[in-house]
Amino acid sequence: MKIVIPGGSGQVGAILRRALSGAGHEVVVLSRNPKREEVFWDGQTLGPWARELEGAGAVINLAGRSVNCRYNTGNRRAIMDSRLASTAVIGRAIAACLEPPPVWLQASTATIYAHRYDAANDEHRGILGGDEPGVPDTWRFSIDVARAWEEQLAAAVTPRTRKVAMRSAMVMSPDRGGVFDVLLRLVRRGLGGKSGDGHQYVSWVHHEDFARAIRFLIEHDDLAGAVNIAAPNPLPNADFMRALRDGWGARIGLPAPRPVLEVGAVLLRTETELVLKSRRVVPARLVEAGFQFGYPAWPPAAQHLCAEWRARRGAT
Numbered sequence: 001m002k003i004v005i006p007g008g009s010g011q012v013g014a015i016l017r018r019a020l021s022g023a024g025h026e027v028v029v030l031s032r033n034p035k036r037e038e039v040f041w042d043g044q045t046l047g048p049w050a051r052e053l054e055g056a057g058a059v060i061n062l063a064g065r066s067v068n069c070r071y072n073t074g075n076r077r078a079i080m081d082s083r084l085a086s087t088a089v090i091g092r093a094i095a096a097c098l099e100p101p102p103v104w105l106q107a108s109t110a111t112i113y114a115h116r117y118d119a120a121n122d123e124h125r126g127i128l129g130g131d132e133p134g135v136p137d138t139w140r141f142s143i144d145v146a147r148a149w150e151e152q153l154a155a156a157v158t159p160r161t162r163k164v165a166m167r168s169a170m171v172m173s174p175d176r177g178g179v180f181d182v183l184l185r186l187v188r189r190g191l192g193g194k195s196g197d198g199h200q201y202v203s204w205v206h207h208e209d210f211a212r213a214i215r216f217l218i219e220h221d222d223l224a225g226a227v228n229i230a231a232p233n234p235l236p237n238a239d240f241m242r243a244l245r246d247g248w249g250a251r252i253g254l255p256a257p258r259p260v261l262e263v264g265a266v267l268l269r270t271e272t273e274l275v276l277k278s279r280r281v282v283p284a285r286l287v288e289a290g291f292q293f294g295y296p297a298w299p300p301a302a303q304h305l306c307a308e309w310r311a312r313r314g315a316t
Contacts (some may be wrong), residue, residue, distance in 0.1 A: 002056045003218075004101070006030040006090060007063025009038060010211075011178045012171055017210030026051050030063075043086040050093040056101040059161075059220045061090050064107065064149075071138045083149045092158025100161050103218055106153045108165040110203050110230055110281040112146035115139065117199060120234065122284035123167075123226050139273050150226065151243030162224045164217050169230035169281055172301065173207035174309035184243050184309060187241075187248050193255035201280035203230045206295035207304070213283075216291050219285065228283040233297050237275070240298060247302035 003020055005013055008029035019100040020027050030041040030049050041049040043063050053059060061088035065078045087106060094100045096250040113121035114129040121127060150165045172180040205213070213229050235243075245253045256264070258276065265272045283291070295301035 001058065001218075002026045002028065002052075003060065004028045004030065004052050004056050005056045006041065006043070006059070006061045006086060007107075008060070009033070009035065010062065010066075010170075011173070011175050013049045013062050014175060015171065015173055015207045015211055016062075016214060018021065019090060019208075022214075022217065025057075025177045026296075028056075043082060044089060046089060046093060046096075049098065052224045053090075053093050053101055054097050055099045058103045058105065059090065059094065059101045060107075060214065061087060063087075067142065067145075068270050068274065070266075071141055071271055076141060080145055080148065083145065084152050087149065088156070091153075091158060092157070093162050094158045100158065102160070102221075103162045103164065104153075104156075104158065104218055105164045105166055105214065106149075108150055108153075108167045108226070109142075109168050110169045110228060110279055111142050111145050111277070112150070112167060113279065113281055115200075115277045116280060117201065117278055120280045120282040121228075122282050123228055124284055126228075126281070131262075135277075136273070138271050142273060164224055165226045166214075166217070167226055167228045167230075167281070168210070169175040169203035169205050169228075169279065171207055172204050172305055174305055174312055175207075180305055181309070182315070183244060184248065185239075185307070187245050187250050187253060190250070190252055190254060191256070192241050192245050192250060192253035193240035194241055194253075195256050195261060195275045196237070196258045198235050198236060198255070200232045200276055200278035202237050202240040203234040203279040203281040204240075204298065204301075205229055205231050206231060206293075206301045209293050209295055212294070213286060213291060216286070216289070220289055223285065223289060227285050228281050229282050230281045231293055231296055231298070231301070234280050234282065234284050235298055243299040244306075245301045246299065246308040
């Protein structure tokens with residue numbers, strides 16, 4: 001099967017390329033800065049890249065400016081515009097196909113759900129965010145982006161193409177620069193303690209389960225609309241970081257109080273929302289459809305990921 005991945009040159013795209021190519025599929029990556037064997041597109045306008053969609057078995061759109069930045073006016077505009085423009089032009093390209101791809105998997109985010117501790121958010125009863133009292137304005141911006149992203153997908157007129165909004169949690173893999181790599185760096189330096197009060201929930205998914213979920217969504221014609229891609233057992237940040245320290249064999253992990261995180265976020269040009277918002281998300285629709293996670297719980301997943309990290313880098 002030919003699978004086209006717009007925006008597939010990043011970490012998540014690399015995970016999918018390895019898994020899908022390893023399963024025998026032809027993978028075509030669309031990139032603004034194409035490397036060898038990638039295809040150029042600008043993420044905004046129709047061009048020769050659109051021919052790649054003709055007769056393809058699936059499109060997986062991962063395009064969008066990284067949210068790992070300060071939410072100033074310029075970055076907010078780039079984050080929003082890059083997502084809406086790329087989603088809109090893919091919809092137009094699919095609509096123009098004589099033989100359109102039967103399924104379009106569109107990146108979304110588990111961040112669309114409300115910051116909460118009391119219950120998990122699934123696709124049926126989950127509460128969308130934006131109205132929580134007392135949360136920073138930057139948190140509302142992320143919700144606005146996620147809602148607009150999914151609305152743009154819904155607006156695309158593609159009657160012969162099934163559409164899935166992938167509300168993905170953080171994908172954990174040993175790849176350099178990924179979220180797991182960043183967190184493990186803190187643990188290795190003795191800084192891998194809880195963030196803030198540590199009560200906020202962390203939703204995550206092992207990279208192998210993420211890739212398997214993508215294949216599952218491609219193969220199951222009855223799944224459309226919003227689908228959560230997250231391990232079924234989110235856990236509080238303090239427990240999450242303790243399991244990561246145990247997986248690495250670290251004895252200590254200094255905590256990071258909220259004021260320290262605020263200063264650090266400014267210095268690193270990022271936002272504290274990425275670590276302080278409680279993301280308690282569970283994958284009801286995947287489980288109901290029969291998907292089985294290889295890594296449903298974090299402690300075994302953390303141990304496996306630490307072993308993978310060591311094996312890739314020859315570290316002890």
